[in-house]
Amino acid sequence: MTVKAAEASGSTLTYSKMRGMVxxxxxxxxxxxxxxxxxxxxxxxxxxACKHPEVQSIxxxxxxxxxxxxxxxxxxxxxxxxxxxxxxxxxxxxxPSDFHFLKVIGKGSFGKVLLARHKAEExxxxxxxxQKKAILKKKEEKHIMSERNVLLKNVKHPFLVGLHxxxxxxxxxxxxxxxxxxxxxxYHLQRERCFLEPRARFYAAEIxxxxxYLHSLNIVxxxxxxxxxxxxxxxxxxxxxxxxxxxxIEHNGTTSTFCGTPEYLAPEVLHKQPYDxxxxxxxxxxxxxxxxxxxxxxxxxxxxxxxxxxxxxxxQLKPNITNSARHLLEGLLQKDRTKRLGAKEDxxxxxxxxxxxxxxxxxLINKKITPPFNPxxxxxxxxxxxxxxxxxxxxxxxxxxxxxxILITASVKEAAEAFLGFSYAPPVDSFL
Numbered sequence: 001m002t003v004k005a006a007e008a009s010g011s012t013l014t015y016s017k018m019r020g021m022v023x024x025x026x027x028x029x030x031x032x033x034x035x036x037x038x039x040x041x042x043x044x045x046x047x048x049a050c051k052h053p054e055v056q057s058i059x060x061x062x063x064x065x066x067x068x069x070x071x072x073x074x075x076x077x078x079x080x081x082x083x084x085x086x087x088x089x090x091x092x093x094x095x096p097s098d099f100h101f102l103k104v105i106g107k108g109s110f111g112k113v114l115l116a117r118h119k120a121e122e123x124x125x126x127x128x129x130x131q132k133k134a135i136l137k138k139k140e141e142k143h144i145m146s147e148r149n150v151l152l153k154n155v156k157h158p159f160l161v162g163l164h165x166x167x168x169x170x171x172x173x174x175x176x177x178x179x180x181x182x183x184x185x186x187y188h189l190q191r192e193r194c195f196l197e198p199r200a201r202f203y204a205a206e207i208x209x210x211x212x213y214l215h216s217l218n219i220v221x222x223x224x225x226x227x228x229x230x231x232x233x234x235x236x237x238x239x240x241x242x243x244x245x246x247x248x249i250e251h252n253g254t255t256s257t258f259c260g261t262p263e264y265l266a267p268e269v270l271h272k273q274p275y276d277x278x279x280x281x282x283x284x285x286x287x288x289x290x291x292x293x294x295x296x297x298x299x300x301x302x303x304x305x306x307x308x309x310x311x312x313x314x315x316q317l318k319p320n321i322t323n324s325a326r327h328l329l330e331g332l333l334q335k336d337r338t339k340r341l342g343a344k345e346d347x348x349x350x351x352x353x354x355x356x357x358x359x360x361x362x363x364l365i366n367k368k369i370t371p372p373f374n375p376x377x378x379x380x381x382x383x384x385x386x387x388x389x390x391x392x393x394x395x396x397x398x399x400x401x402x403x404x405x406i407l408i409t410a411s412v413k414e415a416a417e418a419f420l421g422f423s424y425a426p427p428v429d430s431f432l
Contacts, residue, residue, distance in 0.1 A: 094167035182231030182375035183385025206237035212347025224283035235371030281342035285332025
């Protein structure tokens with residue numbers, strides 16, 4: 001409610017009401033950081049939301065035969081026959097005590113991301129630390145291993161975060177990643193509300209290049225959103241978080257897992273139909289729309305209404321963008337995936353679109369184009385672009401320790417056995 005509307009209705013916008021509005025905004029921002037599974041579970045436990053026919057249809061609440069979606073009935077840890085084994089460990093000596101863990105810089109469903117300095121190398125890294133028991137409880141071990149697999153393939157692309165090595169303790173998994181401190185795209189969009197078209201074009205081009213590279217490896221990303229898009233210290237895009245990636249999807253291949261983030265779900269995913277790599281182009285359209293207009297294209301605070309908008313509402317474009325941007329958004333946000341831009345020739349269709357005609361793609365991939373925004377970070381310790389919600393949190397002592405063998409419980413032992421072969425160290429010649 002605006003101030004004028006409040007006055008017209010005979011009430012005033014009090015301090016307490018203002019605090020309430022701020023609380024709603026904060027809740028929206030935190031909701032955006034949640035994974036889809038957590039978000040669905042929250043909806044499923046809300047009796048009012050569950051009564052809505054769109055929500056019932058999409059989540060199939062009346063047919064609880066899909067516990068994986070709802071996380072309603074966590075399964076016990078996998079038996080030895082179900083264990084995921086990626087082969088012998090090639091980095092058996094790495095351990096948490098090799099690092100000084102300096103600051104919390106991010107959080108997720110299964111753990112935290114920390115700024116860490118390697119004691120021997122004096123090199124700064126972002127270390128993603130995941131709790132094994134939390135992963136197993138939600139039956140997400142395959143997604144974690146998929147993320148590791150994808151990270152192993154990404155070391156040669158400039159707009160994808162790189163994995164330096166990984167290791168594990170009895171109760172935790174550690175991804176040692178590139179440290180990127182220019183801030184999430186979501187963070188910058190929050191501050192500036194929207195971007196001018198040249199800036200949005202630059203980011204969209206780098207994102208499209210990264211998605212095209214993943215597609216060339218038969219990987220569908222499936223979770224493109226501003227929270228998963230980072231800026232490096234110069235202002236270039238770095239795509240991160242590969243937990244929802246689907247591997248081995250050939251050019252005409254499909255998959256059908258219901259996953260992603262609510263605001264960016266493609267219609268075919270909501271319809272629970274088989275979908276292909278064009279879901280990534282839908283998400284690119286949604287992110288480009290959000291960069292230009294400040295909100296995702298079919299956004300509503302009411303989730304059921306938002307899903308209905310995605311499925312049925314025509315795309316509405318305000319007149320403050322160029323015709324080429326309008327044409328690109330219409331192509332990417334085509335509800336029929338067979339007619340969507342990218343359905344025939346994938347990344348080449350995006351690359352050759354008139355909206356990107358100012359982009360020299362060779363210069364782009366070689367980072368010869370000066371980014372339109374410079375984060376102006378002074379060095380690794382400059383955390384100005386990280387949310388204080390994270391950086392103000394104390395670093396847990398347990399992050400840098402391996403559990404004492406005397407204290408390892410039976411459940412910890414079971415968790416330890418579920419991630420055989422997780423540890424990884426690259427060959428010397430794999431670094432650029």
